[in-house]
Amino acid sequence: MQNTEWELWRSFLATAENGSLSGAARSLSLTQPTVGRHIDKLESSIGTSLFTRSQSGLLPTSTALNLLPYARDMSAAAQALIRMASGEAGSAAGVVRLTASHVVGAELLPPVLAEFRKIHPDIQLEVVLSDRQDDLLRHDADIAVRMTRPSQSALVAKKVGDVGIGLYADSDYLKRCGLPTTTEALLAHSLIGVDQATYPIAALSIGDTPVTPQIFSYRCDNDLGQLAAVRAGIGIGVCQHVIAARDPNLVAVMPDKINFQLGMWLAMHEDLRSTYRIRLLFDFLAEEMGALVGSDERESQRRE
Amino acid sequence: MQNTEWELWRSFLATAENGSLSGAARSLSLTQPTVGRHIDKLESSIGTSLFTRSQSGLLPTSTALNLLPYARDMSAAAQALIRMASGEAGSAAGVVRLTASHVVGAELLPPVLAEFRKIHPDIQLEVVLSDRQDDLLRHDADIAVRMTRPSQSALVAKKVGDVGIGLYADSDYLKRCGLPTTTEALLAHSLIGVDQATYPIAALSIGDTPVTPQIFSYRCDNDLGQLAAVRAGIGIGVCQHVIAARDPNLVAVMPDKINFQLGMWLAMHEDLRSTYRIRLLFDFLAEEMGALVGSDERESQRRE
DNA sequence: TGATGGCTATACAAATATGAATATCTGATC
DNA sequence: GATCAGATATTCATATTTGTATAGCCATCA
Numbered sequence: 209m210q211n212t213e214w215e216l217w218r219s220f221l222a223t224a225e226n227g228s229l230s231g232a233a234r235s236l237s238l239t240q241p242t243v244g245r246h247i248d249k250l251e252s253s254i255g256t257s258l259f260t261r262s263q264s265g266l267l268p269t270s271t272a273l274n275l276l277p278y279a280r281d282m283s284a285a286a287q288a289l290i291r292m293a294s295g296e297a298g299s300a301a302g303v304v305r306l307t308a309s310h311v312v313g314a315e316l317l318p319p320v321l322a323e324f325r326k327i328h329p330d331i332q333l334e335v336v337l338s339d340r341q342d343d344l345l346r347h348d349a350d351i352a353v354r355m356t357r358p359s360q361s362a363l364v365a366k367k368v369g370d371v372g373i374g375l376y377a378d379s380d381y382l383k384r385c386g387l388p389t390t391t392e393a394l395l396a397h398s399l400i401g402v403d404q405a406t407y408p409i410a411a412l413s414i415g416d417t418p419v420t421p422q423i424f425s426y427r428c429d430n431d432l433g434q435l436a437a438v439r440a441g442i443g444i445g446v447c448q449h450v451i452a453a454r455d456p457n458l459v460a461v462m463p464d465k466i467n468f469q470l471g472m473w474l475a476m477h478e479d480l481r482s483t484y485r486i487r488l489l490f491d492f493l494a495e496e497m498g499a500l501v502g503s504d505e506r507e508s509q510r511r512e
Numbered sequence: 513m514q515n516t517e518w519e520l521w522r523s524f525l526a527t528a529e530n531g532s533l534s535g536a537a538r539s540l541s542l543t544q545p546t547v548g549r550h551i552d553k554l555e556s557s558i559g560t561s562l563f564t565r566s567q568s569g570l571l572p573t574s575t576a577l578n579l580l581p582y583a584r585d586m587s588a589a590a591q592a593l594i595r596m597a598s599g600e601a602g603s604a605a606g607v608v609r610l611t612a613s614h615v616v617g618a619e620l621l622p623p624v625l626a627e628f629r630k631i632h633p634d635i636q637l638e639v640v641l642s643d644r645q646d647d648l649l650r651h652d653a654d655i656a657v658r659m660t661r662p663s664q665s666a667l668v669a670k671k672v673g674d675v676g677i678g679l680y681a682d683s684d685y686l687k688r689c690g691l692p693t694t695t696e697a698l699l700a701h702s703l704i705g706v707d708q709a710t711y712p713i714a715a716l717s718i719g720d721t722p723v724t725p726q727i728f729s730y731r732c733d734n735d736l737g738q739l740a741a742v743r744a745g746i747g748i749g750v751c752q753h754v755i756a757a758r759d760p761n762l763v764a765v766m767p768d769k770i771n772f773q774l775g776m777w778l779a780m781h782e783d784l785r786s787t788y789r790i791r792l793l794f795d796f797l798a799e800e801m802g803a804l805v806g807s808d809e810r811e812s813q814r815r816e
Numbered sequence: 817t818g819a820t821g822g823c824t825a826t827a828c829a830a831a832t833a834t835g836a837a838t839a840t841c842t843g844a845t846c
Numbered sequence: 847g848a849t850c851a852g853a854t855a856t857t858c859a860t861a862t863t864t865g866t867a868t869a870g871c872c873a874t875c876a
Contacts, residue, residue, distance in 0.1 A: 214518035254597040263842040281589035289582040293558040297578045
């Protein structure tokens with residue numbers, strides 16, 4: 209029990225995430241009997257059942273659900289390990305994994321990363337589009353581009369600039385429904401915004417009306433989904449000026465009244481500063497993203 | 513390369529930490545040829561040498577040194593995994609691992625934990641005495657007793673009270689060298705204090721003299737080592753009142769002039785709140801340690 | 817100088833884990 | 847209601863991994 213083999217937990221995680229031995233076997237390039245035997249071993253080793261078997265798959269027990277986060281930690285560390293092992297620490301080669309919001313990853317990053325790839329063709333990039341915050345500490349990613357100030361310990365953070373954000377709509381939509389000029393008129397429009405998420409809107413209001421999910425008639429927590437809705441002419445939604453400027457069909461709505469700034473931050477784990485390829489991308493992003501969003505004032509910090 | 517087996521990294525870590533294949537084999541209950549083959553596999557898999565072999569053992573290359581922290585992460589997660597698997601989440605059985613400073617772990621905790629063991633004999637305890645701070649996030653320990661306010665994210669923290677601290681010396685020492693009553697006289701004494709550590713003394717001063725390692729003639733970063741030095745009659749050093757009160761040979765030095773309070777905190781990872789045995793110990797410690805140090809005001813908090 | 821205890825490397829037999837094939841069950845679908 | 851896709855369990859031959867035994871190297875110490 210002391211020396212439960214690490215390999216078994218890998219099968220455990222895959223089984224839990226795939227919902228079946230067969231699925232786990234496929235994802236691990238093993239076979240179903242093998243994974244089944246691994247689970248058997250684990251169960252007899254810890255003395256508890258981990259899954260309730262059924263013909264349609266395996267259902268994790270509450271014990272298994274409790275263990276799952278730790279197995280994920282293990283997996284994250286294992287993946288970070290092979291990523292780190294993918295190149296010499298001091299060479300411009302290997303894999304770097306970065307995470308960003310969907311809209312940043314889809315709209316802003318690609319041209320910048322294309323440039324980076326040209327300069328450093330031996331550095332491979334993995335881009336994870338996610339709005340979760342807890343990636344860096346677990347080494348789920350090496351670098352994060354975020355719109356909030358990173359507050360976690362052991363992170364190196366650098367502000368690359370402030371992103372201007374305003375309301376936009378497709379020109380066709382505005383032809384159909386008119387361009388509002390007052391907050392009352394605006395609230396009567398078809399608005400696009402967040403669903404469950406609370407963070408970006410907690411302190412906002414339009415005129416006297418606080419911004420809650422209820423005022424939106426099209427709700428989507430994925431910022432890229434919102435942008436797509438705006439582009440499809442569904443209604444009025446927020447968009448970064450720098451993105452809207454490239455799209456001739458997007459028209460600013462009440463730009464003089466509604467306009468705010470969000471800081472854009474780069475963050476990486478402190479440990480990674482000595483890994484050249486990661487440092488290289490970090491510095492490159494700081495430079496290029498800063499130029500892109502047109503930062504006036506810059507600020508850098510390092511939290512303890 | 514994608515599917516580097518987890519098991520291999522376990523051998524890698526053991527090899528690095530033991531400094532030899534043979535040692536690693538012993539610690540893993542394997543044999544030296546097996547561990548050697550594991551390292552071979554890893555090296556050919558990532559295409560780099562990890563250790564320079566020699567007749568006296570294996571020396572990690574710089575690549576290996578870079579990978580080591582991640583292997584430790586993996587190991588910590590694996591250990592947390594088997595610890596969590598050691599008992600049902602909802603039952604008062606299994607293993608709980610807690611960390612505390614040396615002096616707290618040696619002087620204050622044992623009687624309290626003895627009581628806990630009487631009440632919950634099926635909960636096994638692992639106590640790690642360490643002054644490092646980074647244990648909880650990696651799940652190196654489940655619960656920490658600390659003398660600083662935990663500031664890391666995802667931690668549940670609770671203040672159990674304020675510990676009074678003052679200067680003490682062994683009565684024999686004072687017979688030999690006299691009991692100082694002024695700060696000048698005090699500074700002429702043989703003082704016991706920290707060596708490298710900076711945190712506890714950064715803002716302190718004795719009279720007009722700032723407290724730096726140089727004023728101590730006996731320096732030790734281990735607080736228990738300092739206490740032992742005080743008890744051995746080496747000189748004057750700090751001690752918690754509650755500990756000194758039990759020792760008839762310890763005499764307070766200038767208690768009216770030098771006396772300060774340090775908050776004592778309990779901390780645990782947020783994820784563990786739903787694990788009964790851990791919650792049980794956390795609450796028990798909050799209660800008993802609070803009574804022990806005699807807290808006047810209590811405060812609890814949860815950081816985001 | 818010679819013996820000893822630590823280490824790595826290698827060869828071969830034994831133990832172990834794996835995959836292929838198959839039986840069997842379940843739920844969805846036509 | 848029959849059929850099909852996808853799931854787990856079981857068996858057995860095969861492939862892989864492991865341990866044992868051994869040889870060789872180097873430092874330390876009497």
